[in-house]
Amino acid sequence: MEARFEARAVTKRFGGLTALAAVDFALESGIVSIIGPNGAGKTTLFNIFTGLYPADHGSVTFNGRPLLGLRPDQITTLGICRTFQNIRLFANMTALENVLVGMHARITLRFWDVLSHRGRFREAEGGLGLRAAALLERVGLRAHANDVARNLPYGDQRRLEIARALASEPSLMLLDEPTAGMTRGEASALMRLLRELVADLGLAIILIEHNMRVVMEVSDRVTVLDHGEKIAEGTPREVQTDGRVIEAYLGTRRGQRRHAAG
Amino acid sequence: MIQVVLAVGLVALSAWAVASFPRSVLVFLLFQGSLLFAYVARIPTWLRVGLLGTALLVLMPLIGFFNGYYLEVATQVGIFVALALGLNIVVGLAGLLDLGYVAFFAVGAYSWAIPGSPHANLIFGGNAFPLPAWSFYAFLLIGLLVAAGTGILLGLPVLRLHGDYLAIVTLGFGEVIRVLANNLDKPINITNGPKGITPIGRPPLPFGVPYSEGFYFLVLLIVAVVIVVNRRLEDSHIGRAWEAIREDELAAQAMGVPLVRSKLLAFACGASFAGVMGVVFSAKQIFINPESFTFLESIGVLAMVILGGMGSIPGAVLGATVVTVLNLQVLKGLSLWLNELKNAGVVVFGYSLADLPTQLEPAKYERMIFGVILILMMIFRPQGIFPARRRARELAKQA
């Protein structure tokens, strides 16, 4: 049985560095975390999943459809959306507008509808505004809808990125270190939100996270990468006690080795 | 309340003054200034619309009745407003610096000039041309389509390039179009080369309206349509996608915005405005040649957009007006004034102006004007005079 999201033997090299070596990954539902030391290849994996980098080898399928070779916007249309490690909001647009851009893939209006301003356009545009407001409400940014993204505090920007990603109505969301820079309280609130999303919308989430407390608390399963290789996989408890994982994190032997590109 | 009185008073007074002193450039500038004031003053919207509407629809044609040249200036301003609004989509919204924009204007102009004049007989043989005058109106649409198509053809290969490379390639494209226009008089005479094409047919006008007024209203109508189209695009998912691309191309794509398609659309929209105005321009001028479509013109339109404020519709209108008026009136006025002073033998600080070199013609210094505008705006006010709502915020941070 093929999983809903499945990557097989994904390999990526940058020049002489092997960033990912035949990584397998599968996800049916719930929240799967990818952890690993810096430079383990986590973000590279995301970039391949979302079409930003081509892979050298391997296959990625989503609901049975191959993703490799598709453009990022096509992948978004299929229902996969993401956030970025280093926050890439549309800095000079308002929070609301950021979310509206996120809906682009779901808008069926044609050029002519926009020019003619027919009822269909007004109706659709009104609907988009309401949905965007609801999404902002969900991440707790309703009051900041008309603030320019650049002026929001760091934690709010992270949440806005999640709202923007949700706007594309994904069934799989990839979050790249969503709690980075957040306070403990903010991080916990965000994790509650993620669990809610999984429960309410049937959303599946892949999480890259450094905060182990968060990972252990929220993940259904955990995948561990080190130097571009998958070294462990299982429930949080299983992974926590895995010898190779401990080794990778404490760096007893492998720490001497040159790090691959992240 | 004071502003209401001031606005109404200024517009009325300056209109009267223009009628009374039909030769004074300064008075005409005052009239334009009063319109600007009416636009920015804190007055009720109905009054603003009323004042501007009266000025554009009634007063301006009346002024033209006293001095046709002013109407010509207003028509030129209108043409450049449309061009600036078109470039504003490409540069201001989508953030693609197009330095060859005038090429689309040229394409529009030639698309009517050739079939609208006997010249086409040289290409196709026979004497079916010029096409009947009424077909001009059909060519407004054809010019639009041809220019938009050219935009897409150019865009397909080059839109993958980023930022400054795109700028240079569009510059090259603009030059290519001009060189083609200059040299395609052989082997088949398509453009008649530097000699240009004439006489280009003019459209029939209803109610026996004279041509100067007719073109003024036609341009005004097109500008109005262009503004409406611009606003609707800006306030739609299309406009938001353009701005998202300007802000962060990669993130925009990851959020589902198809990059190439969106950029092509921006290019085609910008080009189509220029194409329509090209058709109008060729008919208005009766004669066109490649000299009207140089790099200088592209930069002129860019200066208009930058001066008014990238991404801002009122900005583009203001920028186009100021730059056109500077070129057509202030520089020329300066030239005339200097000549008068020279002829009168005026002496300044012991230096007789009559000794000034004859080559010194202020009217020829358009480039200096454009250059100064571009440099000063970039250094001191990159968001322009009437900044776009968000653009202003982006640029404020490094001010």
Next chain:
Amino acid sequence: MDLQLLVDIFPQVVLDGIILGFMYALIALGYTMVYGVLEFINFAHSEIFIIGAFVGVELLLGLQSLGALDAVPWPLVLLLALLVGMAGSGLLAVTVERVAYRPLRSAPRLIPLISAIGVSFFLQDMIRLFESLWHNAFNLVYPTIDALNVRLELTRTIDVPVKSLVVILAALGMLGVLWVLVNRTKVGTAIRAVAEDQAAASLMGINVNRIISLTFLIGGAMGGAAGVLFGVQYGLINPYSGFIPGLKAFTAAVLGGIGNIPGAMLGGIVLGLLEAFAASYLSLLTGGAFGAEYKDIFAFSVLILILIFRPRGLLGEVVRGRA
């Protein structure tokens, strides 16, 4: 088609191409050095180049009016013209950077580019204004130096004016000096370090602003030298005649791999040859249907094709990501 004619003019065409190519190479250095350090297209470099030509012609006209032009030996005159042209252009380039680019260094990429376009236009009309007031003319002709116009007959069909040889030699010398400067001196090392990584260079105690100014000075001076040689070779100059050669030199820089100094030289020569061949053979090969007028289109097409299919150019590395 006259095959014999095609063969006969071949060496002459190559020679024209090489002269043109060295000219482009010298100008391209200014674009490429600045791009290497700032990743910025100095759009005004075409005017910095033509200013060199104007400074040179002013010197020669000055000498002529003093009656000294024929009295002083011509190599000295030429050397003097080159030096003042280089000084004029170099100082102008530094000033332009200081006034119009440095305040915008942290702004979004298009902002300094637009400013540079403004500078380009502004300078064109400034030259015009100055020369109109000074000479009451802005189309100026380089005074002829008889010794330079002597033609050396190489074969029955090819002859070379001395000035062309001088142009080639001077360009070669200039490129040699630059190569030594960049690769064999401390200053050159600093320039390369700043091009590689500004932050790191500044941590190593390099004054980045000074190195950037220096880059503009050297690039500008090379442009100025090219300007004087341009005047000597082609005679007639006007304030606007820098623009197209500038654009082509930029093409040459991109062709060779922008940011890459040997690349700029190679790109210049290749483009010069391409253009010379297009100018001479296009008309012959198409039976006069398309003539030398299309040589500009040729250069721009090269630019567009290179940017689309091999943006790193002939010798360049992968162009760094930008938005």
